[in-house]
Amino acid sequence: MTRAVVLSHLGHELLVAPEPSLAPTRCALRSALPPLVAGDEVRLAEDGGAVLAVEALPRQTLLERQTARGPRPICANLDTLLITFASAPAPHGDLLDPLLAAAFDAGLEPWLLHNKCDQASPEAEALHEEFTALGFPVFRLSAKAGEGVEALRTALQGRRAAFAGQSGVGKSSLLNALMPEAAAKVGSLSERLNRGLGRGRHTTSVVRLYPLGASLTEGTLIDAPGLRRFVPLPVSTWALAKTFPDVAAAAHCRFRDCAHNQEPGCGVQAALADGTLSAERLARYRQCQAGPEAP
Numbered sequence: 001m002t003r004a005v006v007l008s009h010l011g012h013e014l015l016v017a018p019e020p021s022l023a024p025t026r027c028a029l030r031s032a033l034p035p036l037v038a039g040d041e042v043r044l045a046e047d048g049g050a051v052l053a054v055e056a057l058p059r060q061t062l063l064e065r066q067t068a069r070g071p072r073p074i075c076a077n078l079d080t081l082l083i084t085f086a087s088a089p090a091p092h093g094d095l096l097d098p099l100l101a102a103a104f105d106a107g108l109e110p111w112l113l114h115n116k117c118d119q120a121s122p123e124a125e126a127l128h129e130e131f132t133a134l135g136f137p138v139f140r141l142s143a144k145a146g147e148g149v150e151a152l153r154t155a156l157q158g159r160r161a162a163f164a165g166q167s168g169v170g171k172s173s174l175l176n177a178l179m180p181e182a183a184a185k186v187g188s189l190s191e192r193l194n195r196g197l198g199r200g201r202h203t204t205s206v207v208r209l210y211p212l213g214a215s216l217t218e219g220t221l222i223d224a225p226g227l228r229r230f231v232p233l234p235v236s237t238w239a240l241a242k243t244f245p246d247v248a249a250a251a252h253c254r255f256r257d258c259a260h261n262q263e264p265g266c267g268v269q270a271a272l273a274d275g276t277l278s279a280e281r282l283a284r285y286r287q288c289q290a291g292p293e294a295p
């Protein structure tokens with residue numbers, strides 16, 4: 001039986017890339033299969049001339065988000081999450097932190113992509129410096145001018161990565177800059193406004209995987225619609241500490257269960273007092289810990 005990677009889930013069908021050709025092929029799903037997403041691996045069988053996905057192979061990793069109806073898979077078998085921000089729409093750290101935490105909890109490396117660096121923005125520059133100082137990989141990019149694209153392409157060799165970030169930051173534009181043959185649809189901000197606030201606001205409407213080379217081992221890249229507000233599953237203490245290494249480094253407190261409020265001997269309060277930790281970073285830590293309001 002042929003092995004294939006799921007490129008996209010299209011309602012009742014899958015778009016898959018069977019090995020070794022990786023030529024995109026539509027196939028139906030055997031009814032017993034669990035919900036499959038881009039990056040999943042399946043086995044295919046011929047069924048009276050039609051191609052059928054008959055078996056879902058075990059997942060190495062799974063990125064999920066919380067919905068009103070419970071956790072929902074977004075993409076499978078990633079190793080890297082490309083958390084994208086740009087000068088416009090205005091970036092906010094508190095929208096990026098939950099993506100970092102979700103990446104850690106799913107076992108993925110978060111990379112930060114600072115796009116549209118052809119347009120100056122103090123907010124984006126401040127985040128760029130902040131994430132660099134915290135030790136995260138940050139890439140300076142312009143999909144428009146081509147800046148940084150070669151370095152990102154090299155870094156992505158052999159990786160399984162997906163874009164994440166607000167609508168309009170240029171995820172599909174970066175995909176097209178990295179691999180013009182993807183020819184992903186890109187939307188202008190004015191088009192976006194004309195379409196109003198409905199579902200159609202996102203230019204990219206389905207999650208779709210693109211192989212970076214002739215074989216899957218050369219790497220894969222997933223484009224996804226922008227998430228206006230990404231709602232992660234509850235964040236673990238471990239992932240919170242990885243997302244906020246500055247808070248974690250300060251948290252040498254007298255009490256093991258210190259909530260970093262008014263407890264005596266609190267390292268976090270001491271770091272706030274001597275200026276090594278900013279009140280804004282602590283507020284973002286608390287917000288990420290509490291999680292957003294129920295979706």
Ligand SMILES: Nc1nc2c(ncn2[C@@H]2O[C@H](COP(=O)(O)OP(=O)(O)OP(=O)(O)O)[C@@H](O)[C@H]2O)c(=O)[nH]1
Pocket residue numbers: 115116117118119141142143144145166167168169170171172173174185186187188189201202203204205224225226227
């Ligand atoms: N100035 C500038 N504009 C860019 C750059 N990259 C993308 N854009 C523009 O930003 C707008 C949105 O780009 P998209 O690639 O559609 O954004 P997206 O993140 O894929 O958006 P969704 O699919 O809705 O999530 C388009 O008008 C692009 O031309 C860049 O590096 N510089």
Ligand SMILES: [Mg+2]
Pocket residue numbers: 171172173185186203204223224225226
């Ligand atoms: Mg897009």
Ligand SMILES: [Zn+2]
Pocket residue numbers: 251253258259260261263265266267268269
């Ligand atoms: Zn404390």
